[in-house]
Amino acid sequence: DERTPPALEADDVQLRFGGIRALDGLSLRVDGGICAVVGPNGAGKSTLFNCVSGLYRPQRGAVRVNGTDVLGLPPHRISALGVGRTFQNLALFPRLSVIENVLLGAYQRHADGLVACALHLRRQRRHERRLRAEAYEVLERLELADLAEHDASGLPFSVLKRVEIARALVNGPRLLLLDEPAAGLPHGQVDELGGYISAVRRDFDVAIVLVEHHMGLVMSISDRVIVLNLGRCIAAGTADEVSADPTVIEAYLGA
Numbered sequence: 001d002e003r004t005p006p007a008l009e010a011d012d013v014q015l016r017f018g019g020i021r022a023l024d025g026l027s028l029r030v031d032g033g034i035c036a037v038v039g040p041n042g043a044g045k046s047t048l049f050n051c052v053s054g055l056y057r058p059q060r061g062a063v064r065v066n067g068t069d070v071l072g073l074p075p076h077r078i079s080a081l082g083v084g085r086t087f088q089n090l091a092l093f094p095r096l097s098v099i100e101n102v103l104l105g106a107y108q109r110h111a112d113g114l115v116a117c118a119l120h121l122r123r124q125r126r127h128e129r130r131l132r133a134e135a136y137e138v139l140e141r142l143e144l145a146d147l148a149e150h151d152a153s154g155l156p157f158s159v160l161k162r163v164e165i166a167r168a169l170v171n172g173p174r175l176l177l178l179d180e181p182a183a184g185l186p187h188g189q190v191d192e193l194g195g196y197i198s199a200v201r202r203d204f205d206v207a208i209v210l211v212e213h214h215m216g217l218v219m220s221i222s223d224r225v226i227v228l229n230l231g232r233c234i235a236a237g238t239a240d241e242v243s244a245d246p247t248v249i250e251a252y253l254g255a
């Protein structure tokens with residue numbers, strides 16, 4: 001439908017850190033499905049996620065989520081607008097149980113920072129039961145329900161990766177940003193993770209932006225691929241199209 005706004009749209013976004021142009025006039029559009037964002041280290045992929053989720057504020061440009069301008073909004077407002085994300089490095093609390101780690105995601109839409117989340121938790125007690133039920137449902141879909149009361153510490157890395165995805169899903173986002181979910185996984189477990197990501201896409205009806213270096217995973221589950229280099233979009237298309245694009249090949253070899 002032409003009137004449906006894109007899940008994510010960046011328009012001429014510029015963000016500098018001192019002399020570094022992390023994003024240098026970045027424009028892109030994600031309509032839905034699973035869209036991979038790839039590019040050499042330092043291309044600006046995580047910076048893009050930080051701009052979309054409100055952690056960074058670009059000096060110029062526009063970022064829209066489902067047609068709503070999100071620039072300048074604080075992270076919890078953007079979360080409440082239906083954006084979930086994971087981080088390149090796991091951001092789980094080892095002494096909290098799996099379901100508690102997932103519940104933290106439910107508080108993120110209400111309050112900024114963990115202290116505010118903790119205060120909110122007191123006020124929220126009466127909603128606790130409903131939130132737990134929602135979190136449990138997400139855990140079930142990711143085959144984590146049996147581990148709900150288990151401390152995060154001591155669980156295999158591949159399981160923790162899924163817990164992190166579960167936390168990003170607990171608010172029922174319409175846009176899910178995954179920052180290198182396969183990083184650090186043994187080769188043999190990457191396909192399994194890809195299966196979970198595809199299932200999430202199907203079961204939760206969420207648009208997924210997948211930043212990933214693991215090309216096998218990108219090729220197997222993405223509907224579309226966007227290539228960044230030096231803070232700009234240099235190619236977009238199907239996985240086959242972009243991997244045959246000379247500009248893309250040069251960007252990788254020249255990096």
Ligand code: ADP
Binds near residue numbers: 021040041042047
């Ligand atoms: P990618 O995720 O594609 O590897 P990043 O988005 O992390 O790349 O980084 C893009 C560029 O911006 C890099 O040169 C990086 O060093 C720089 N950068 C990112 N965040 C910051 C920051 N908070 N302060 C200074 N420089 C940053």
Ligand code: MG
Binds near residue numbers: 046
């Ligand atoms: Mg990164």
